[in-house]
Amino acid sequence: MHFGQGLTEPYALALAKGTGTLTLRPDTDQTADPVDFDVQGWCAEASPAELSVLKRLDGPLLDIGCGPGRLLSAAQNLGLTAWGIDTSAEAVRRARSRGVRVLEQSIFDPVPHTGQWQSLILLDGNIGIGGGITALLRRCRHLIAPQGTLLVEVEADDELDTVYTAVLEDPAGNRSAPFRWARTGTGGIAARAPRSGWTVASVHRVQDRVFCRLSPSAWPSRTAV
């Protein structure tokens, strides 16, 4: 099951309205904190912080978990060839209505132009997709061009590192089916990058957000995994 999907579909309902708050809540693990998302922010324009990191990327760019397409639209306006990928039909519908190109599928399914993407972006908590950070980093390593860049937004808390089963809820009580999710800070990326075929090239703190730029390195040998 994917982020916010299933049962009474709070993610699709919120995107259709374009406003409101969604809460990502641990399903059973009470040690993980809930996270609130502002749906209007997802549906608005890219922020100055997001524009500043997008400006430093090359196309073709793939926005993994692009949602309603805010970042894709900004990338396109910057002159980049940009595609999005998302499993949510409502997110894809909204993104396409902004005039951007989106594949409606999982990042773990076969992706066109594998090995040729100059930039991959995982922003807004999307490093959590699939609930397996090493698996997602490895998937991205297969997709990236030899001189490409993977941009990952991480938590402001460098030490935070958690994988859990979550649900998405809205204030009206609509609730998704449980899905696996993850959250991590710079420490979790630094620890997993070498065993996923990446080097952390730099870390940028822009306003209160943290972005890691990763460059592809040699695939680790089996013993290093």
Ligand SMILES: C[S@@+](CC[C@H](N)C(=O)[O-])C[C@H]1O[C@@H](n2cnc3c(N)ncnc32)[C@H](O)[C@@H]1O
């Ligand atoms: C936290 S939301 C981020 C939304 C988006 N980045 C934005 O700014 O509007 C996570 C997004 O990842 C998508 N997603 C979840 N699992 C996915 C997968 N396996 N492959 C592609 N997209 C996925 C969800 O449908 C959702 O749109």
